[in-house]
Amino acid sequence: MKTFSLIAACDKEMGIGKGGVLPWRLPKELERFHQVTAETRDSTKRNAVIMGRKTWESIPAGRRPLPGRLSCVITRDGGYALPEGARKFSSLEDCLSSLEKDAAIEHIFIIGGGELFKQAITIPACRTIYLTEVEGIYHCDTFFPPLPKEFRREHESEAQDENGVRYKFATYKRL
Numbered sequence: 746m747k748t749f750s751l752i753a754a755c756d757k758e759m760g761i762g763k764g765g766v767l768p769w770r771l772p773k774e775l776e777r778f779h780q781v782t783a784e785t786r787d788s789t790k791r792n793a794v795i796m797g798r799k800t801w802e803s804i805p806a807g808r809r810p811l812p813g814r815l816s817c818v819i820t821r822d823g824g825y826a827l828p829e830g831a832r833k834f835s836s837l838e839d840c841l842s843s844l845e846k847d848a849a850i851e852h853i854f855i856i857g858g859g860e861l862f863k864q865a866i867t868i869p870a871c872r873t874i875y876l877t878e879v880e881g882i883y884h885c886d887t888f889f890p891p892l893p894k895e896f897r898r899e900h901e902s903e904a905q906d907e908n909g910v911r912y913k914f915a916t917y918k919r920l
């Protein structure tokens with residue numbers, strides 16, 4: 746199986762969402778999300794971003810599918826309509842096995858939300874977690890799952906400061 750990464754931003758309580766949207770507004774953090782998920786070594790390929798239906802709906806209509814990446818949406822609703830350029834799958838496993846066969850895809854990122862992260866983090870092909878750790882508590886209703894013990898913290902950035910909100914970029918790798 747192709748390896749894949751998770752990418753998320755969470756608060757001190759591992760909160761990632763509230764009321765169906767992000768609990769904070771951090772444009773530079775979103776820029777970094779774009780950079781990490783869009784960058785490829787081979788310019789003839791692109792990356793895929795996999796998300797749950799609720800995360801898809803949390804992205805403003807004008808900004809989806811995410812530019813420069815293949816957007817894949819997981820839903821049990823067979824009639825769910827997506828615009829051209831986005832692909833629908835009935836399970837995470839179906840999506841991963843389809844992308845595995847797709848030679849035009851370089852790397853796969855799972856970008857949320859809580860339901861998708863919880864399923865994906867247990868799959869051995871999940872090798873890397875990019876976690877933006879936001880200082881403070883945002884009283885979220887959606888959470889990142891506990892990190893399994895086989896993940897080791899490999900990298901931590903300097904503290905970033907945006908609109909008075911402090912955060913760090915951390916990277917975890919599966920041993």
Ligand SMILES: NC(=O)c1ccc[n+]([C@@H]2O[C@H](COP(=O)([O-])OP(=O)(O)OC[C@H]3O[C@@H](n4cnc5c(N)ncnc54)[C@H](OP(=O)(O)O)[C@@H]3O)[C@@H](O)[C@H]2O)c1
Pocket residue numbers: 752753754755760761762763764765766767796797798799800801803819820821822834835836837856857858859860861862864887
């Ligand atoms: N901070 C971050 O990094 C970050 C990143 C992404 C999202 N978020 C936040 O997270 C929240 C959304 O997360 P969420 O956990 O509520 O929802 P989600 O994971 O985005 O989507 C859940 C939906 O995905 C589909 N789904 C999940 N597992 C499935 C499976 N095994 N087979 C088929 N379909 C499956 C179902 O869609 P159907 O109901 O259509 O069947 C389910 O209702 C929002 O607040 C969003 O802003 C935060």
